[in-house]
Amino acid sequence: MAYENIRLEKDGPIAVLTVDRPKALNALNSATFHEMDDALRSLKDDTRALIVTGGGDKAFVAGADIAEMVTITAAQAREFSALGHHVFQSLENLPIPTIAAVNGFALGGGLELALGCDLIYASEKAKLGLPEVTLGVIPGFGGTQRLTRLVGRSRAKEMLFTADRIDAARAKEIGLVLDVLPADKLMEHCRAVAAKILKNGPLAVAQAKRVVEYGADQDLRSANELERQGFAVLFGSEDQREGMAAFLAKRPAAFQGK
Numbered sequence: 001m002a003y004e005n006i007r008l009e010k011d012g013p014i015a016v017l018t019v020d021r022p023k024a025l026n027a028l029n030s031a032t033f034h035e036m037d038d039a040l041r042s043l044k045d046d047t048r049a050l051i052v053t054g055g056g057d058k059a060f061v062a063g064a065d066i067a068e069m070v071t072i073t074a075a076q077a078r079e080f081s082a083l084g085h086h087v088f089q090s091l092e093n094l095p096i097p098t099i100a101a102v103n104g105f106a107l108g109g110g111l112e113l114a115l116g117c118d119l120i121y122a123s124e125k126a127k128l129g130l131p132e133v134t135l136g137v138i139p140g141f142g143g144t145q146r147l148t149r150l151v152g153r154s155r156a157k158e159m160l161f162t163a164d165r166i167d168a169a170r171a172k173e174i175g176l177v178l179d180v181l182p183a184d185k186l187m188e189h190c191r192a193v194a195a196k197i198l199k200n201g202p203l204a205v206a207q208a209k210r211v212v213e214y215g216a217d218q219d220l221r222s223a224n225e226l227e228r229q230g231f232a233v234l235f236g237s238e239d240q241r242e243g244m245a246a247f248l249a250k251r252p253a254a255f256q257g258k
């Protein structure tokens with residue numbers, strides 16, 4: 001599939017997905033979602049980390065495309081919401097770490113996109129918010145739920161009710177972003193984090209992601225059971241043998257992802 005609204009670039013084991021409609025501040029329309037869906041499906045086993053960012057120098061993603069939404073019916077809104085949910089869920093389900101490099105405005109659906117990633121880093125000029133109530137709607141791509149799980153009910157409600165745009169420093173303060181970087185260092189930082197993760201056992205990283213994601217919504221007993229299963233499964237892998245043998249031999253591990 002040829003892409004008009006996104007770019008998918010490979011840099012060895014790291015893929016970078018750029019939402020690239022800078023004239024509309026990378027707003028997410030249906031075509032963009034379909035391209036993102038295709039891009040995520042196209043990732044092969046040799047891709048071991050994904051960075052998501054925005055094209056141009058102003059925005060990560062300034063939201064769902066308001067021009068496309070302005071006249072849609074309730075039935076179409078449900079369809080659009082389902083499409084966004086599907087794409088962000090696919091992002092969450094990837095067995096590799098995903099990193100949002102928030103390089104500017106991350107508003108509405110843009111913040112929801114970042115929230116679908118495992119790790120969020122922001123540039124100093126990023127502005128984050130959920131302005132949907134100013135448009136007479138609420139977030140429709142999982143933002144109400146993912147934000148609440150990340151920063152707690154109270155802060156999530158504050159952002160949802162006030163529609164305030166917060167800066168990167170404040171976003172870090174409330175635990176929404178992990179770190180704030182100078183704009184020209186953001187991608188470098190995200191690549192360095194990805195490279196650090198890539199040194200570790202890929203099956204173990206995938207299991208860690210899986211047990212956190214599935215466990216977070218369960219009671220502690222069930223979640224711990226999930227962890228036990230994930231732990232046990234890894235003992236059937238060559239990576240576990242290699243990782244432990246390498247430690248004992250005082251050499252770096254050469255993981256194969258098997």
Ligand code: DAK
Nearest residue numbers: 024025027062063064065066077081107108109131139140
């Ligand atoms: N959609 C469409 N176009 C957008 C856009 C957006 N979200 N954001 C910006 N643009 C376009 C502008 O219309 C403008 O286009 P032209 O006039 O040049 O043709 C161009 O990008 C540059 O924007 P500005 O001229 O406004 O640039 P400024 O620097 O002055 O302002 C801004 C930047 C980010 C503060 C401003 O553009 C802005 O406030 N943008 C809208 C932000 C926003 O409200 N985002 C949330 C969108 S709502 C649901 C599904 C999803 C959702 C809700 C429900 N269901 C299906 C139930 C999610 C909703 C949202 O994400």
